[in-house]
Amino acid sequence: MTPDEARATITTIVRRLLAKRSALVEVTPDESLTDAGLTSLDMVSLMLAIEDAFEIEIPQRRMTPANFRTIAAIEKLVGAVALAA
Secondary structure, eight states: OHHHHHHHHHHHHHHHHHHHHHHHHSSSTTTTTTTTTTTHHHHHHHHHHHHHHHOOOGGGOOOOOOGGHHHHHHHHHHHHHHHHH
């Protein structure tokens, strides 16, 4: 899988997870999820769903609002955590 294909796959899965937890279906990759309506509870739920979907464990030091601010940030986080595993 090429890096572009990996990013597209991550983005697709994250969008699907967001749609299950909120009405945030039409956000751009760089749009703030909190500004679009993602609550802190939604963010925790999303984080747990991401760990489950990608079979990764996000290190506590990476569990920051900045890493879940946008789809692009989540994509970068998942890629970094997956590569470190």
